Amino acid sequence: MIERIAILGTGLLGTSAGLALRAAGFSGSLTGWNRSSEQAELALRMGAIDSIATDPLQMARSSQIVLLAAPVFAILDWMEQFAGVLGPEQLITDVGSTKAQIAAAADRHFNRPGRASFLPGHPMAGKERSGAAQADANLYRGAVWLFTDDPNWKRSEEAAALVADWRIWVAKMGAKAMDLDAVRHDELVAWVSHLPQFVSTALSALLEDRMGDAPELKDVGGRGLREMTRLGASPYSMWRDIAHTNTKEICDALFALEQRLAYIRENLRTPELRSEFDKANQFRRE
């Protein structure tokens, strides 16, 4: 059913989606646009898109699916621009990292009679380094693809069919769809995604201060240190938007971890340390 997809943002996630769709047998058109034309050209050379649009609005107008693959604030900007421009037979979906503000904008601008539809989405996949060069047709394989759809939203029959079809393509890309409420989504990812990121950033920054002038000492840490600081390479540009749009939940999660670390620090020589290890072991039980 879906024959014309526009990918707005051919960075890591957008380019990977194009590659994954092609690998899964999508034979329709894949048009792309990126603020940096270099990234768009790279996505084109990689085969993730088959043409580069010169005008993103015109590209969106002539597509059935518009995939917004950009940081959250850029997605919110595009949503405003597309609000009065796209029609009820069109579906916009996204890969934005936080969903409450995007779902609120979707409620404001879309999903009502005469308007285009919007399906908020968030694949739990990524890499610590961004850009089309990092893209991978298998990026979404085995990953959870979260949707925060709202049962109160009204869609045309055509748009409802596009939603159903997009979910099929998400499955074909190898991802497992999971549906939840947008506010609950932001709370959940604060713990399982944002907290690990900010901890890795904090640990990496702290160690850079301690031993940035003695890089040979990093080797001493081995695999454990490498894994615990891998996300330290993540780009500020993407995480700024997440920090701004999920501040309270991230604050709560960080504060809880600070308290947990203090508790461990105060119990390094008491039997309470065993309880903490037992509980951690339980989280990792197989």
Next chain:
Amino acid sequence: MIERIAILGTGLLGTSAGLALRAAGFSGSLTGWNRSSEQAELALRMGAIDSIATDPLQMARSSQIVLLAAPVFAILDWMEQFAGVLGPEQLITDVGSTKAQIAAAADRHFNRPGRASFLPGHPMAGKERSGAAQADANLYRGAVWLFTDDPNWKRSEEAAALVADWRIWVAKMGAKAMDLDAVRHDELVAWVSHLPQFVSTALSALLEDRMGDAPELKDVGGRGLREMTRLGASPYSMWRDIAHTNTKEICDALFALEQRLAYIRENLRTPELRSEFDKANQFRRE
């Protein structure tokens, strides 16, 4: 030169050392002992040792090299037991995780005329799960093997030759030797090894409290969460000894990270967040 090695403790590290020595061409005898005879029998079946000792003291007496591969307190116990038993032509070395107390015991009991020699060692390799079943001939490949030898220690010619030969075998197992002072060792590993471990334990325990009853939510986190909590599976039995023998340095490192997390939490919406990401990116520059 080395022809008879005794491995005291055939868990993950001891059994891996036996396998690695064999893989590197060691053709002498490898005798093993373990508190749990099951672990010793498994090491024997895996080919890491060629015989199981019934009496560890007797085993040590008839070996040139005694490798102590156990948690720190067990190593300290063995050192006391061996103090008056082994002779100046014998070398004891270890793989213990902290070195200040072990080096002090080595100074007290060994490395003087008429006594056996002791070379404190610490390969920066391991897995989050312990036991001979996890052992791997390649565990030490690419890892740093720290030594905290002391230039003031006196050794017989035979023992000095054993030290030199053991270092050659360490290199043949694929590890890179690095020498440093024992106190400096404990400070360094507090940051690059103990801090990552306790952070992973804290994060895993916290998430177990938050979502232990909803294991499907763990899948949402993906690779980042998996990596950041992998060390959460580490055994208390080993980390208790580390916490007890490096308490002050671990306290300092944990407290510094708590402050760093609080700083990030307070700056989620300020430009300071960029500086933290920049510094973290720098730590992970390639």
